[in-house]
Amino acid sequence: MGKTITLRVDDNIYNTLKRAADGDRRTISNFVEYAAVNYIFNNNFADDNEMDEIAAFGKDIKKGMEDIKKGRYKIIE
Numbered sequence: 001m002g003k004t005i006t007l008r009v010d011d012n013i014y015n016t017l018k019r020a021a022d023g024d025r026r027t028i029s030n031f032v033e034y035a036a037v038n039y040i041f042n043n044n045f046a047d048d049n050e051m052d053e054i055a056a057f058g059k060d061i062k063k064g065m066e067d068i069k070k071g072r073y074k075i076i077e
Helices: 011-023 028-043 048-069
Strands: none
Touching (some): 011 028
């Protein structure tokens, strides 16, 4: 079952939310929920390509750390 939350915003924010919700033919409540979920999924999760890049970067760091332990590096001044 859904939960109810109270959100206090100033008049300018309310008017902006109202216009955006009306534009999407949503209630303000539904628009805020949609916008929050959309933000979370689009800004806090890495897609498969990003995860591949992160994994490759991690492998490079591990290799670099192994090289340092084995003395395979040169300090350039």
